[in-house]
Amino acid sequence: MAKGHRSTTSQRKESRKNEIQYIKELETRTQEFDLKNNKTNFFRDLPISNATLKGLQEASFIKLTEIQKDSIPVSLKGDDVLGAAKTGSGKTLAFLVPILEKLYRERWTEFDGLGALVISPTRELAMQIYEVLTKIGAHTTFSAGLVIGGKDVKFELERISRINILIGTPGRILQHMDQAVGLNTNNLQMLVLDEADRCLDMGFKKTLDAIVGNLPPSRQTLLFSATQSQSLADLARLSLTNYKTVGNSEAKNGTNGLENEISTPETLQQCYIEVELAEKLDTLFSFIKTHLKNKMIVFLSSSKQVHFVYETFRKLQPGISLMHLHGRQKQKARTETLDKFSRAQQVCLIATDVVARGIDFPAVDWVIQVDCPEDVDTYIHRVGRCARYGKEGKSLIMLTTQEQEGFLKRLKSKNIEPNKLTIKQSKKKSIRQQLQSLLFQDPELKYLGQKAFISYIRSIYIQKDKEVFKFDEIPTEEFANSLGLPGAPKIKIKGMKAIERAKTLKNSSRQLLSLSKVEDDGETLKEEPKKVRTKYDKMFERKNQTILSEHYMTVTKAAADENEDEDFMVIKRHGHQLDEKDLPELIAPTSRRAQRKALSKKASLSSKNNPSKMVFDDDGNAHPIYELEDEEDFEKRGSAQRQKKEFLSKESATMAEVDTEDKNLAKQKKQEKKRRQLELMRREMEASMAEEHSEDDNIGEPVAYVGTGHLSDDMDEDNYESDNDPHPRKRQRVDYKHDSESHTDTNDIIEVEEPQTLEDLESLTSRLISN
Ligand SMILES: Nc1ncnc2c1ncn2[C@@H]1O[C@H](COP(=O)(O)OP(=O)(O)OP(=O)(O)O)[C@@H](O)[C@H]1O
Numbered sequence: 061m062a063k064g065h066r067s068t069t070s071q072r073k074e075s076r077k078n079e080i081q082y083i084k085e086l087e088t089r090t091q092e093f094d095l096k097n098n099k100t101n102f103f104r105d106l107p108i109s110n111a112t113l114k115g116l117q118e119a120s121f122i123k124l125t126e127i128q129k130d131s132i133p134v135s136l137k138g139d140d141v142l143g144a145a146k147t148g149s150g151k152t153l154a155f156l157v158p159i160l161e162k163l164y165r166e167r168w169t170e171f172d173g174l175g176a177l178v179i180s181p182t183r184e185l186a187m188q189i190y191e192v193l194t195k196i197g198a199h200t201t202f203s204a205g206l207v208i209g210g211k212d213v214k215f216e217l218e219r220i221s222r223i224n225i226l227i228g229t230p231g232r233i234l235q236h237m238d239q240a241v242g243l244n245t246n247n248l249q250m251l252v253l254d255e256a257d258r259c260l261d262m263g264f265k266k267t268l269d270a271i272v273g274n275l276p277p278s279r280q281t282l283l284f285s286a287t288q289s290q291s292l293a294d295l296a297r298l299s300l301t302n303y304k305t306v307g308n309s310e311a312k313n314g315t316n317g318l319e320n321e322i323s324t325p326e327t328l329q330q331c332y333i334e335v336e337l338a339e340k341l342d343t344l345f346s347f348i349k350t351h352l353k354n355k356m357i358v359f360l361s362s363s364k365q366v367h368f369v370y371e372t373f374r375k376l377q378p379g380i381s382l383m384h385l386h387g388r389q390k391q392k393a394r395t396e397t398l399d400k401f402s403r404a405q406q407v408c409l410i411a412t413d414v415v416a417r418g419i420d421f422p423a424v425d426w427v428i429q430v431d432c433p434e435d436v437d438t439y440i441h442r443v444g445r446c447a448r449y450g451k452e453g454k455s456l457i458m459l460t461t462q463e464q465e466g467f468l469k470r471l472k473s474k475n476i477e478p479n480k481l482t483i484k485q486s487k488k489k490s491i492r493q494q495l496q497s498l499l500f501q502d503p504e505l506k507y508l509g510q511k512a513f514i515s516y517i518r519s520i521y522i523q524k525d526k527e528v529f530k531f532d533e534i535p536t537e538e539f540a541n542s543l544g545l546p547g548a549p550k551i552k553i554k555g556m557k558a559i560e561r562a563k564t565l566k567n568s569s570r571q572l573l574s575l576s577k578v579e580d581d582g583e584t585l586k587e588e589p590k591k592v593r594t595k596y597d598k599m600f601e602r603k604n605q606t607i608l609s610e611h612y613m614t615v616t617k618a619a620a621d622e623n624e625d626e627d628f629m630v631i632k633r634h635g636h637q638l639d640e641k642d643l644p645e646l647i648a649p650t651s652r653r654a655q656r657k658a659l660s661k662k663a664s665l666s667s668k669n670n671p672s673k674m675v676f677d678d679d680g681n682a683h684p685i686y687e688l689e690d691e692e693d694f695e696k697r698g699s700a701q702r703q704k705k706e707f708l709s710k711e712s713a714t715m716a717e718v719d720t721e722d723k724n725l726a727k728q729k730k731q732e733k734k735r736r737q738l739e740l741m742r743r744e745m746e747a748s749m750a751e752e753h754s755e756d757d758n759i760g761e762p763v764a765y766v767g768t769g770h771l772s773d774d775m776d777e778d779n780y781e782s783d784n785d786p787h788p789r790k791r792q793r794v795d796y797k798h799d800s801e802s803h804t805d806t807n808d809i810i811e812v813e814e815p816q817t818l819e820d821l822e823s824l825t826s827r828l829i830s831n
Contacts, residue, residue, distance in 0.1 A: 147444020328447035495544030
């Protein structure tokens, strides 16, 4: 709104009237849209609002991709959609545009609560979707929120009730649904499940069922993925109603055709090499050395392997910037790496499957799969990190002699036939000796090597596809040597029970796996013949057990958060409901008094079975935790009467402080209640205004003022603003004239900086909400 300019009630009525008229026109155009003869190539030809179109154009999205052309009109018509399209084909916009349009047409405001929910399997993907949303939604004022694990739940709790579009990971969304009173899904208009099959693979089926069960059946649901599986088809049947399949032709033929989908981009050159397990690191290092001017992603199957390869290759200095990313890193480190890798041009990112799906890195030249993926879908998603949006890209997979036949057969069943490459022996460089000497000099590296070895063996053991992954044929000794280890770390079998347990774990949740720490315990899967222990073995075994692990955490700055996400292992799992139980409670005690009560309860519980807990002094003598003080010492501090008085006055000061806090809290609650009542009043007023307005013929500029997100501001909507108002209201103005001209007053624009980090995103969220 221009300075000094004040719109009158009649102008506002007029603008509302025009907006309603404009929405009606959009609806008519949408319903008349001929899906069969769809020749639309540009966003501007779609029946979408100027606000969304402007956001798209400013983000340089002009021409539609195939999936967008096919699916957006169907979604705009209100149908449920099962969208199947290759990696990098633009599925994100295919669901974000309909979300913005749906809420626009419903004239959604912050008071209407949650209007759309987007579920993504990983935090990184959720963040990326959020970023795209903030770009294309820059000219709407819907509030958007990101709820992902590994973040401050309190921060999320405070804001969640005011969010219109929520993007998040399944576990965290369900947690908010269960525990956050502010999250009201009764009005939800649209649900999007992105990479839904991955959510299922990760064992989130029950979580998804629970989320879907909490949502109103009248909602519209969109389900997108680059790969299709039977489980996806099942999910589609359960969560979609009368849905239309769009995208790849096989998908259109119905669910039976889903399994035979080809999902790799034409611009992707795919190849494979046959390489022995013990040669893989040499081959990888040589590859990197000969592709220094490239941007590449190297996939390994576990975070321990990623960590080991990253730490050792860093020391060997191949001549390219190295980065690493896995699920055991802290969220901050993960976000920073994603950001740096996206911006870099010549760089090698060593990663687990945490970045295999959905993440849109610009201009990746190569995807190298050192470890064979668990299935073809994972292969498709990994290679899909390059050759995106019509760009060129290359992929290379290393297959061992044992894996080769089986995996090529699996690929062929999905019409993927990579070309065989052979390695020029002259270009191959062996790093084995360098690794051995590095590990010899540095016990931390040796420890990492051992962990990497165990986690690889374990990853093969728990694979389901026994035709590809042949556990019994792993050349353990050679593999250990190739990592620079003096011999294969000992793997003990703790009887058949251990094996059974490991097998059960294969199908357990990630949390359960991390809790049981099979590999960390050194518990194991295969018996090795007894061998002569050298002094180095002894040293390693000794250091490795306890001291080293601690030391390693600090010295190598592993920053691995064991309680955080387990790495996104490529193994399909079931029954994630366990995760939810293990998640921390969202509702913390609200007052200090409640906190104390909780603490004392905890203390009394802990002492219940251990009433005589002892502490040991420096000489090793046991003492009860609380001992009576020596009388002389006591008297030195003054008379008993005085000490009692001091104690009482200190305690009453604390009590007074706590009381003030409690009173403040009660006050806040009262204010919140009042806010809700005002909100209700406002909506009633709006309803009666709308009626009035339908009969009003006042003319005025066709401009829609969209809610600012602040109740007090919006309450002023029907009152005049004072020219002297020290805090003039910030508004975003959206021109909804159908021509291309838009009159945006720069004074009224809320500036949104491009988010760089997770923190930026969070602050952006709160700004979108509070501006
Ligand atoms: N209409 C468009 N015009 C220009 N660029 C586009 C368009 N649509 C998408 N893109 C770009 O194409 C790239 C891939 O898009 P997106 O990440 O949505 O693909 P995807 O199909 O979701 O891939 P994946 O299956 O790997 O998740 C992104 O960089 C995006 O900015």
